[in-house]
Amino acid sequence: MNPAPPDLSPLALLLQADIVVQAVMAVLALASLACWAIILEKTVVLRRLAREARALAAQARVRPDGAAPAGEGLAAVTLRAGHAEWREGRDHAETAGEFRDRLERAMRGAVTQELRQAEPGLPLLATIGSVSPFIGLFGTVWGIMHSFSGIAAQQDTSLATVAPGIAEALFATAIGLVAAIPATIAYNRYATRLSRIRQEALAAAGAIAGRLARRPALVAGGRAAAE
Template identity: 80%
Template sequence: MTPIAPDLSPITLVLQADPVVQGVMALLLLASLACWAIIIEKAVTLRGLARQARLLAEERPDAAPPAGEGLAAATLRAGQAEWREGRDPAETAGEFRGRLEHAMRAAIAATLRQAEPGLPLLATIGSVSPFVGLFGTVWGIMHSFAGIAARQDTSLATVAPGIAEALFATAIGLVAAIPATIAYNRCTTRLHRIRQEALAAAGALALRLSRRPARLAAAAE
């Protein structure tokens, strides 16, 4: 009589696993769902910020700020607000330009800071998930060995299901960790590039604004 092969499908492995291992798997699945939710949200957010940074580079210093509270609007509004105050008599042209640029840099930093929430969670998931999965694996193997000792049977049919359940926890940990690590690195790199592009555009705008006579500020209002 041919022995029946054990069912090693993912659903069966989860349902037959030790309660502790099941808890680890559930935690890792939740972490994976949170990871993908953050990845989708950051993809949309960073695409919009990149578009705003390109728009800022094309803005004229005397143009009306774009509608809304985007990166370009907030930056141009901050620079024009400082420019309308005019240049102080004791202030050099370089200091006036520096003040304008500082105001726009602060607006850029405040806007980009709003895109950072979620990135620390991605980093945490990417670094911790493999160890959480490994904990589930170690616990599952210990539970499997305890079962082997109780049944006094070391055949492969007896050992395989327990070992497979334990290793499945590590696999889920990697499924959560790999996308999180890749997404964190890509998001931080892209955010850095957007920041550099926006700061360069702010410096150019500050230079053009500082060259405009301060007495024209009233006419621009």
């Protein structure tokens, strides 16, 4: 009677693996869960920022009315920063170009501050994408070494003896790739998208600064000064 074939299902491979390989698999499983949690969070955040960047760009095509917008978000915070500088007015020794640069610097700072809130989590995605394959490879090497030790102890090189240990080792590599591939793709995609949002928002801030600078502003002493 032929012996029953070894159980090579994922659950069986996990339960039968060496304790070190099990630890490697657990670390990679946690990394994969963290990766998907970051992906879901960044999808929502970047979608919101892209919408607000478009709203800011739309404001660049509208004549400013001097009113500081209420609320939070990229567009509102950036516009408030620009209007706050504009209401302070131009200094006597300040040229129109310098006044515009001051307005733009204030809005660029607000844009940078708002977009910085979307950056946490991206370094972890990059780390998971670059490190997970090596962690999985470590588990594979350890599993193969453990399998060879078992072969030497049993003095049996049949496929039924070798297959479970090799399968356990390769399963660690597979889990490492499952964690690394989505993390790498997500990091590249989100980093590119965040860069595009930043460029759009900064361009809109520059355009708004130019429009505000062309409006009559108060000089430092409170007198109106036309450009």
